[in-house]
Amino acid sequence: MATADSGTGRDWAVAGGPTVLALALGVFPLAVLFVESIGPGLGTENYARAVSPLYRGALSYSIGVGVAVTVVCLAIAYPVTFWLAHRCPARYRLAGLVALTLPLWLNYVVLNYAWVWILARGGIVNRLLVGTGLLAEPLDLLYTQVSTGIGFVYIYLPYVILTMYVSMERLDYRLLEAARDLGATNWRVFRDIVVPQTLPGAAAATLVVYARIAGAYATPEILGSPGNVMIARLVVDAFQGYANYGFAAALSFVFLCLVLAGFVVGAAFPRVRRELRGW
Amino acid sequence: MSALTVDGLSKSFGDETAVSDVSLTLEGGEFFSLIGPSGCGKTTTLRMLGGLSSPDSGTVRLDGRDVTALPARQRATNMVFQDLVLFPHMTVAENIGYGLARSGVTGPERAQQVTEVLSLVGLKGFESRDPNSLSGGQQQRVALARALVNDPAVLLLDEPLASLDRALREEMQSEFRRIQRNSGTTFLYVTHDQESAMSMSDRIGVMRDGEVVDRGAPRRLYNQPRTRFVAEFLGDATVLTGTVRERGAGTVVVETGAGDVTAEQLDRDPTVGEQATVAVRPETVRLDGGSITGEVIDTAYKGFYAEATVACGGAELVVRRERQATLPDGGEPGTGPLFSVGETVTLSVERAVVVANGDG
Incomplete structure (x- = not known):
């Protein structure tokens, strides 16, 4: 008993410091932000303004972009990681994984500007299309929702692929054979076996990228149209443009609540809930 | 009509031939086992029958219908996998x-x-159980039920009992046999365990290096093996070589290093003076008072019997002695050594068969 007690004490001593530090780093800035948001004088006018129709559009647009891009990334990552984990010859697997996740090691802003060069009116895509005679006039690809979407997928797909790959590699291929043997078509195999077995990976990938896309600043700034304003732009404007810290903080909190609400909706699916209980 | 007809099935992986010209016919309701050492191509054959792998050449017919080009999901076969692979989320x-x-x-x-x-599989009321929480034997039964419920033309079993301990394996063997009889389903069972194959099967096919080298009822294969490989793979056998000295009615006398052995010639027809290989089962070697004299060079205690390896001339024979319920001198059974190294024994070979040496 004595040894067990002193063991617990030591555990606390070892783990306590870092845990307190982690909590402080995570919670303290949020607490400060919250205090700022209800100031000056414990009012709710910042929040009232943040949920006014003017900002509601930008908030829902941001959440929508977050969901849509996450879905597109998952739709691409599923077949890619399945192929990589179960079809690709083992000796090319690492090379393939590195190639797919290469963008992770470049600066975020640089990655966005690479697409400016590719999608611009005089960019490589338009020059190819016009040069081969497929189009008479270059297309307006840049500064549209299309270019923003491409930029987002390009930047966040590596995270989704890496997370999904871990799950996909753990997927027992013989389960697929068993399902086929019992009469399942490819679609049923995917629905009944692949998705449930890789759900933890998909959930983890969603956790990593969804909120970051919805709250992204650089990509819509560089590739997006000025007409489609995302929430980060408004927060930055409030902080830097007119130094309204309280409103910026309130807007951030509303956004955080919306992101969390998105997760709650996701957790409403029984299958997702069962998966979460396993964690 | 046969439940399953396989004709000239072959498959190679790169330069390696896995299955070479395998032909099989299974009658409806039959329990057929395909046995052979690991890497002999039996699992590859099974996967081709189930449609999980496609053959380089040959045809597979189920109830007379050619299914060679059909994928697994369109075939009336179902598989019980080696590691069961139950769906863990169901x-x-x-x-x-x-x-x-x-x-x-x-x-x-x-x-x-x-x-x-x-x-039918003895798991009444288990519907809502989580397969991960079941014991090994119960999981076996679920895997069997999952395949059996579809009423397949042929049920394919890929060594499903390999991971069980001996007692459970034996229990499941008799269960498989009972379930097979009750359901009337045709079973094709693949295993390297000759003992379980012999106790369960109506017929056995023995595979080696991708080919079926012999097939028949377990008793026929055991008592009248056609090749040295089958004799040694199915049960225990001592193989002696020598020169044919004399021919009788269906038998030949072979002069071996251990002395003269009379052997059934089966479908072989060796002439006098020719080299011949004979297989001898340990239980057909009689102790005491034979023409063969030898010295015990190794002994092994096996529980209800003891085994001795005896060097007789230029050859070695294996002989067994059953433990008596009570010993003549009133001693407790199994206390004293049944054989001792160095002991001289006299033996006679009661029964032997001429087999093809090599792969046959």
Whole structure:
């Protein structure tokens, strides 16, 4: 008993410091932000303004972009990681994984500007299309929702692929054979076996990228149209443009609540809930 | 009509021939085992029959219909996999009902069939259980039920008992046999365990290096093996070589290093003076008072019998002595050594068969 007690004490001593530090780093800035948001004088006018129709559009647009891009990334990552984990010859697997996740090691802003060069009116895509005679006039690809979407997928797909790959590699291929043997078509195999077995990976990938896309600043700034304003732009404007810290903080909190609400909706699916209980 | 007809099935992986010109015929309701050492191509053959792997050449017919080009899901075969691979995210009933659902059997009908097959495999009331929480033997039964419930033309079993301990394996063997009899399903069972194959099967095919080298009822294969390989793979056998000295009616006398041995010639017809190989089962070697004299060079205690390796001239013979219930001198059975190294024994070979040396 004595040894067990002193063991617990030591555990606390070892783990306590870092845990307190982690909590402080995570919670303290949020607490400060919250205090700022209800100031000056414990009012709710910042929040009232943040949920006014003017900002509601930008908030829902941001959440929508977050969901849509996450879905597109998952739709691409599923077949890619399945192929990589179960079809690709083992000796090319690492090379393939590195190639797919290469963008992770470049600066975020640089990655966005690479697409400016590719999608611009005089960019490589338009020059190819016009040069081969497929189009008479270059297309307006840049500064549209299309270019923003491409930029987002390009930047966040590596995270989704890496997370999904871990799950996909753990997927027992013989389960697929068993399902086929019992009469399942490819679609049923995917629905009944692949998705449930890789759900933890998909959930983890969603956790990593969804909120970051919805709250992204650089990509819509560089590739997006000025007409489609995302929430980060408004927060930055409030902080830097007119130094309204309280409103910026309130807007951030509303956004955080919306992101969390998105997760709650996701957790409403029984299958997702069962998966979460396993964690 | 035969349940399964396989004709000239072959498959190579790169330069390596896995299965070479395998032909088989299974009658409806038969329990057929395909046995052979690991890497002999038996699992590859099974996967081709189930449609999980496609042959380089040859045909597979189920109830007379050519299914060689059909994928697994369109074949009337179902597989019990080596490591069972039950769907871990489904209940027992969902696992078993999966194949029924894919063939369009709806809710109540499906539930009833699942209940029936569960009681056939002795798991009544297990519908809503999580397969991960079941014991090894129970998981075996679920895996069997999942395949059996679809009423396949042939049920393919890929060494499903390999991972069980001996007692459970024996229990499951007799269960498999009982379930097979009761359901009337044709079983094709693949294993490297000759003992379980012999105790369960109506017929056995012995594979080696991708080919079926012999086939027949277990008793025929055991008592009249055609090749040295079959004699040694099925049960225990001592193989002696020598020169044919004399021919009799269906038998030949072979002069071996151990002395003269009379052997059944089966379908071989060796002439006098020719080299011949004979296989001798240990239980057909009699102790005491034979023409063969030898010295015990190794002994092994096996429980209800003891085994001795005896050097007789230029050859070695294995002989067994059963433990008596009570010993003549009133001693406790099994206390004293049944053989001792260095002891001189006299033996006679009661029964031997001429076999082909090599692969045959």
